[in-house]
Amino acid sequence: AQTVTQSQPEMSVQEAETVTLSCTYDTSESDYYLFWYKQPPSRQMILVIRQEAYKQQNATENRFSVNFQKAAKSFSLKISDSQLGDAAMYFCAYKGGATNKLIFGTGTLLAVQP
Amino acid sequence: EAGVTQFPSHSVIEKGQTVTLRCDPISGHDNLYWYRRVMGKEIKFLLHFVKESKQDESGMPNNRFLAERTGGTYSTLKVQPAELEDSGVYFCASSPQGSGNTIYFGEGSWLTVV
Numbered sequence: 516a517q518t519v520t521q522s523q524p525e526m527s528v529q530e531a532e533t534v535t536l537s538c539t540y541d542t543s544e545s546d547y548y549l550f551w552y553k554q555p556p557s558r559q560m561i562l563v564i565r566q567e568a569y570k571q572q573n574a575t576e577n578r579f580s581v582n583f584q585k586a587a588k589s590f591s592l593k594i595s596d597s598q599l600g601d602a603a604m605y606f607c608a609y610k611g612g613a614t615n616k617l618i619f620g621t622g623t624l625l626a627v628q629p
Numbered sequence: 630e631a632g633v634t635q636f637p638s639h640s641v642i643e644k645g646q647t648v649t650l651r652c653d654p655i656s657g658h659d660n661l662y663w664y665r666r667v668m669g670k671e672i673k674f675l676l677h678f679v680k681e682s683k684q685d686e687s688g689m690p691n692n693r694f695l696a697e698r699t700g701g702t703y704s705t706l707k708v709q710p711a712e713l714e715d716s717g718v719y720f721c722a723s724s725p726q727g728s729g730n731t732i733y734f735g736e737g738s739w740l741t742v743v
Contacts, residue, residue, distance in 0.1 A: 522656075552734070559632070560720065560734035606672060615660055615724065616685060617732060619672040625634075 517542045519609050520622040521620035528597045529628050536592040536623045538607030541545075546612030549583065549590045554622075563605070566590065568612075594625075602627045631655065633735035635721050639671070641741045647709040650738045654723030661704050662724075662732065663696060667717040675719075678704060684708075711742045 518541045528534035540549070555609040566574045566583050573581050578595045594601055607620040634653045640650050654661045661674040675694070678684040680701035684728050689696070693712070698704040718737040724730045 550731075558638075558718075559736040562731055562733070565731060614685075615662070615677055615732070616674050617662075617664070617672075617722075618674070619664075620669045621669075 516608055517544070517547075517618050519607055519610065519618050519620040521623050523623045524621070525624045525626070526592070527626045527628060529595055530599060532597055533593060533595045534597055534625065536594075536607075536625065538590045538592070538620055540585070540588050540607075540609050542545050542588070542609065542611070544611050548610045548612070549581075550608040550610070550617070551579070551590075551592045552606045552608060552619075553601075553603045554606065560606070564592065576579060592615070597627050599627050599629060601625065616625050633721055633723050633733055635719075635735040635738050636695075637738060638736065639741075641740045641743060642711055644713055644742055645710045647707065648711055648740060649707045650708075650719050650721075652693075652706070652721030652735060654721070655693065655733055657725065658733075659701070659726045660724040660725035660730075661698060662722040663704070663706055664720040664722065664734075665717050666720065666737075668712070708740070711740075713742050716740055716742045723737070739743045 520539045537603045547568045549566045553563045564576045582591045603621045608617045636651045661678040666672040674688040677684045679697040696705045720737045722734045724732040724734045
């Protein structure tokens with residue numbers, strides 16, 4: 516069975532600094548997708564970034580980028596130039612290529628210090 | 630375009646009572662999902678509808694939970710009778726037809742059973 520592990524329950528970063536959130540996963544599938552979702556205090560979960568396993572290039576979305584290491588089954592999220600609005604719970608998620616079911620990690624609560 | 634909407638946003642009920650949660654997916658999305666996050670734990674899949682049909686209900690915890698999606702539009706999740714361990718956040722999500730598309734989440738319905 517697939518699993519997703521986020522080993523950092525909480526992280527803190529200074530405004531304008533860079534922070535990296537860790538995520539590892541386990542799967543025997545070759546076709547899959549990885550996601551980072553963000554849930555701010557307002558509660559709606561928002562997609563931050565997605566990565567298709569078949570793509571070697573790391574996905575980027577403005578200040579958000581991932582370090583996708585397929586062999587190591589690692590999918591970390593880097594937030595550059597952190598802003599106060601980045602404070603949220605961040606969830607790493609996995610989805611097999613033939614399914615619509617997301618498997619989530621336990622989340623990392625990110626605090627941004629002014 | 631309206632996102633995934635859920636109602637109620639918060640609900641406090643006594644053990645043994647019934648609660649019905651409602652989800653309106655993004656218009657045109659065939660896929661509708663229910664997930665649950667018990668405090669401090671990972672978000673877990675409950676079930677998946679494709680239009681009005683249950684595609685996967687492997688995550689439903691027991692027969693006290695009943696999900697419906699009549700007409701393939703909105704969905705309801707009923708918990709009857711509620712138990713203390715049912716407390717948590719219930720997320721609804723939707724996505725367009727197919728398995729490679731992004732899944733969009735609602736704000737969640739916070740359920741507290743006392």
